Amino acid sequence: MELRLDRLTKQYKQKLAVDRIDLELKCGVYGLLGANGAGKTTLMRMICDIQEPTSGEILCNGQNIREMGEEYRDRLGYLPQNFGYYPEFTAYKFLLYIASLKGMGKEQAAVRSLYLLDMVGLADQKKRKIKTFSGGMKQRLGIAQAMLNEPEILILDEPTAGLDPKERVRFRNLISSFSKDKIVILSTHIVSDVEYIADEILVMKDGRLIHRGAPEVVTQEAKGLVWECKVDSKDAEHYIKRYNVGNLKNTGEQTVLRIISDTCPCEGAVETDPTLEDLYLYYFSEEENRP
Known part of the structure; x- marks a missing residue:
């Protein structure tokens, strides 16, 4: 699996949100660091094919993702900053509903949903309504819905914002367990979220990718x-x-x-x-x- 960003640019009137980013991604965990407003979310949304670039392109194994359409989205799992859910749904019913939207059969959806609820530590809470969940539990459910289709590319935008330290550790461990043979992009401004689990750090500022490398390498910039x-x-x-x-x-x-x-x-x-x-x-x- 390979993603290539070729001179990717997004302009909003007078604001250049993403500025000619060239990047090649292979299997591994990438920590995307940047202050609020650096362009991280816009970049994530373009990778997820939610927003169209002003110029440049994204290639998945050499194919333009916009031309691939549904074939690309089938390979993708996405957890936005604020993922939508139905408060009155139980955790299990919610996953079944999302699975149906992804075109999964009933039997496959049931097996996969129960498996993921167990993986994220919510098996005992599957019949509880989501409105009764803590922030950390909702985020774990968010990871489960992003993983329903066994994606090859997993995009996580500020997934631990607002979580307490214990839940953030649990979340990081969960991401590590899911990251085999996948491209995982974890966008955050919370440094400790990526310090121990990222194979590579991507530093973004004012819409540009200003530095990249293994954590122990990029820190030498501050030597x-x-x-x-x-x-x-x-x-x-x-x-x-x-x-x-x-x-x-x-x-x-x-x-x-x-x-x-x-x-x-x-x-x-x-x-x-x-x-x-x-x-x-x-x-x-x-x-x-x-x-």
Whole structure:
């Protein structure tokens, strides 16, 4: 399985949401990182053939996906940021309904639905109405509906937004278990969601793909830019206002700061190895602080 994005572009009047992206994807988990407004969702929707590119094309095994039509969509599983569901449906009835929309036979739909409910840890809740589910349970049900047709390409757009840490860990483990022999694209601005499960990180900013590589490789972009230092607690606010501070820890009268800076921020600061979160802050701290 191979997806190729060839000079993919999407323009909305004066806004260039996706700007001439060239990308080749093969089986594996890809973490798409970017601040809100970076163009991630627009890119996902074009890959899912929901939106038409302004220019460029997407090829699946050498064929244009728009020409493939239903043949391409049969290979695709998609979990949008806010997937639609019927609150009064039970989890099992909902999956049967989605399976019917995907053209699955009744027997196949029943077997597959029960299997997936078990896989996502909802087998015991199959007769409960979705309106009674927690956010994490709804997201797990969302993964199940995206996997009904055993897709070769799985697209997940901000799947863990709003989940508590325990549910996010469960969700990441679930994605890992589903990722064999598939192209999985996980779009997020929550760095820890992709730090441990992604084979490759794709960094997107202002509609462009600005960096890609294995997690341990892309973090080297921030090499020499991450510092740790101890300052008097009364001076901490000065550093917070002046520098890009990733972490802060108070230890009595002193405060330990982790600072992302092109230059040494203060006397006694020690250069330290960057993490993926440091890289994210280096690229996107200004965007996240915009009103």
